[in-house]
Amino acid sequence: MKKSLVYLAVGMLIFTICLGSSLITNQAKAAEEYKISVVLKALNSDYWKSVKAGAEAAAEKYGVNLSVIGPNNETQVIQQINLLEDQLVKGVQGLVVAPLRPQAAKTVLEKAVSRDIAVITIDTDADFEGKTSFAGTGNFQAAEKAGKYFADILAGQGKVAIIRGAAGDYIHDQRVDGFMQGIEGTAVEVVSVQPADSSRGKAVNVMQNIIQSYPDVNAVYATNDEMALGAERALKSANQAGVKVMGFDGSPDALKSIRNGELTATVKQDSYGIGYTGVELMVKHLAGETVASEVPVPTFIIDQNNVDASIRDLTKAFSRDRLEVLFGEDVIAEVFAE
Incomplete structure (x- = not known):
């Protein structure tokens, strides 16, 4: 009798292990x-x-x-719809x-x-029937941080020009x-809000026009880093030293410029976290899990105080070799020696 119970227990254990293994295999296969x-x-x-x-x-x-996949640039709305x-x-x-x-x-x-295709929006939300979730930055809240930061470094007064992405872009x-x-x-x-279509080259021209109209402007806020870098180039060419320029995105080129x-x-x-979270949410949803309707991805301000730490954080998206190309071998050696 005791032997029978032992055999039964062993058999149940083997069955459970096999079942668990089968479930894991099936889950992996489904994924x-x-x-x-x-x-x-x-x-x-x-x-x-x-x-x-x-x-x-x-x-x-x-x-x-x-x-x-994606269109050639951020102005190609029809191309994205076709994709x-x-x-x-x-x-x-x-x-x-x-x-x-x-x-x-x-x-x-x-x-x-x-057509039973699950849809998750990332970076920019959209309002439509049946959306599964949104993962991204609260752009209004993040930009509010930028405004408060500028108000602080300008001691509460000054003239600011805003260079923004394409008109009508939410x-x-x-x-x-x-x-x-x-x-x-x-x-x-x-004093001025002008579009430059998220382009560095266009921002150079826009900033040149702003300088002509508002020679006493002492700060520029651009709604992405490419336009901020274009504005900085125009200011440098015009020998307009001391004008504070702030971008949005935290791109490698912007970090290099800040440094x-x-x-x-x-x-x-x-940006890395936005892409990761979007796909992770989709996998969980397809596996039958309930996911939140909105998953915020945090934002923060980068300036001289924390730029090196932010460069080190780029290793999640770029190899050390790629960072050396972007920033230079000497800079990367200094940043990672800290």
């Missing part, structure tokens, strides 16, 4: 079968390359089939999307949901409105 497409606003900047790196890291962790349409016939189970124009993308995103609307909220109640005056004493600051978005 590998997930086909997820990430559609970004563009692939031509270090910011979006970092988002892509985060998405790919999550895909590698969970063993999913991932593609990452989204293409994904609907490619058998994807999930779409992770950073919409260039949320309202313009609404129809195709709702079409995806109607994310850049939020970054302007939040900044205005941040300086409210101070003597900081916004060199050129740009004053940038609002750091965790």
